[in-house]
Amino acid sequence: MPELPEVETVRRGLAPAMEGARLERLELRRPDLRFPLPVGLAEAVEGRHILSLGRRAKYLLIDLEEDQTIISHLGMSGSFRVEEGPASEAPGAFVHPRSKDEKHDHVVFHLRSGGGASRVIYNDPRRFGFMHLWKRSELDTYPSFVGLGPEPTGNVLDAGYLARRFAGKSQPLKGALLDQGVVAGLGNIYVCEALWRAHLSPQRKAGSLVTPTGRPKASLLVLADAIRAVIADAIAAGGSSLRDHIQTDGSLGYFQHSFSVYDREGEACRTPGCNGTVARIVQAGRSSFYCASCQK
Template identity: 75%
Template sequence: MPELPEVETVRRGLSPTMEGAVIRQLELRRPDLRFPLPREFAARLQGRRIIALSRRAKYLLIDLDDGATVIAHLGMSGSFRIEAGEAGVMPGDFHHPRSKNEKHDHVIFHLDGADGGSRVIYNDPRRFGFMDLTTRNELDIYPAFRDLGPEPVGNELSADYLASRFAGKQQPLKSALLDQKVIAGLGNIYVCEALWRSHLSPERAAATLVTPTGRPKQQLLVLTEAIRAVIADAIAAGGSSLRDHIQTDGTLGYFQHSFSVYDREGSSCRTPDCSGNVERITQAGRSSFYCRICQK
């Protein structure tokens, strides 16, 4: 499933085409994705101007001029592509095959913008993604957002905050970081990478990073900065684009080539002067990749 950097990459790719454009028509080629599409979805969006695109955790948000917000989740294989002009030219060079089969083109935004007409097409072979409609002033109470923790790229994420959530918690550190109520949008890939950068074992109890008085230990300060850095690096590189994920212009991100531990089982650890190898263990049904030698 695309993680936060991938969704942010999609948002940045779509923004120049979608922001400021008017939705001339919303074409729905089926009544549902993972869930049924909102009632009168096409009629409610027709003629509306797109004010802004934003993101919350792993969700793309499309704000409209009447105060409504479209919530889009890519699921396992969902992607957007942009086609401009009647000829349906798809910009970008493709580094890997992607789904072009029209039977997987489920939702099409026909847009009128400053540069003329364009189409933004949502393609999803597995149909694990979804779209919903709410209002901007009700986003905080939307079920998927109601209990989300702070973003890993915002000022709210701090070592003091994490200390308050980890105090007394014997839960493995990996599981604690994947809890969306603790940090919103942080997924399996980048937790593995952040733990490697901070030399912390995914099996370590979260409480061991907090002093008896509830203050963050130095290791938690390092971990907090590692989380920020790995997410920033992934966004800058265009997202990891594992499996089905692609950027809106059809190109793939390149951060996957910089993974230090994720999916590198059996490879030498990249920590300087470390003699260990990357191992894979299973925690709560998820694969964790780490070096037993330098991650304690």
């Protein structure tokens, strides 16, 4: 499913069309997605102005007037597109096939702003995505947000923080980083990439990066920087665009072409001077890609 950079790409793509616009009508073309849509959702939000678009981990936040927020998750195949005027085709060149069948257009935001009328359409062939309505002032109580760790894009995530979370842990490093209570929104793809950049094995014990006095070792400082860098690079490139993910203008991001280890099993390691080969192992049911020669 889309990871944090993909959701951030969607947020940035939707913001110009949605922020400041009036939500004249919310058209719900079915009563449910992955879960039933909130009872009275359309009536509760129609006529409200959209104040801003935010993100928490892998969730898109549509903030409205009167302390309301629509929380949206894309699931496996969910995507948004923006349409203006009578046009019914999303612009952009499609590298991978995606649904254009209107039967998969499940939610339509009918908007009006200084630029006129527009529509933001949520399309989801598999219907693994969902939308909830929550009070903005109480977002910390939303079940999926309770206990979430800091964002990998903020200043809270540093080596000192990771040292406090990793101290005494025999859990493999890969699993510790995928724990959403440790780092929010960090998924399988970018954990693999960050560990490669930091030259750390996904099988290494998390606690081995912390000194007996609880301070981060040099390798943990490198890892913290690698996490922030790989996320920033992916956001700048528009996400990874794996499988069904597309940007809001219908185009696809290109960070997938820069993957150094993810999904590159059997290929040469890209670390300068390394003669190793990318291997694939399974950890907790997920594929880990790494180079055993330079990741220790």
